[in-house]
Amino acid sequence: MAETIDRSNRDSKSRDKSARTVYVPPSNLPDPTPDPDYTFRWIATHVLGQQLANNVSLQMRDGYEPVKAVDHPELALFGNNANGNVEIGGLMLCKAPKERIQARAEYYANQSQAQIDSVDNHFMRNNDPRMPLFADRKSSSSRGQGFGSGSK
Secondary structure (H helix, E strand, O other), rough: OOOOOOOOOOHHOOOHHHHOOOOOOOOOOOHHHHHHOOEEEEOOOOEEEEEEEHHHHHHHHHHOOOOOOOOOOHHHHHHHOOOOOOEEOOOEEEEEEEHHHHHHHHHHHHHHHHHHHHHHHHHOOOOOOOOOOOOOOOOOOOOOOOOOOOOO
């Protein structure tokens, strides 16, 4: 005689999906413990074995300061023994106050807006009511009707 076969749903038996582990590849640069008052950034100190003193100096004048390995014990493995900063492969971890970074972003946004306004003013200077210039700043993209779908 024929055996009875259990045909119940496999998911209802025993597979616990929460028990699975998900692989996440490691990042090339570790993330420091977040600080609500500071923004972190990796700054290049060397490229192809050549020191970038100007880049580091510029970033220091812009408000960034090196992160010490003792301040972030999770990154102590990457600390430079010579100066105590966190450095990996020619990159040094630095931090700056969030207020300063926000002020810098606003400054550059204002600079960009001033340039856009200048171009608009120059463009509209040649406007003539008999033949008005088209200065609509909207852009859009759309897919053509029937393209690739086989319909005409």
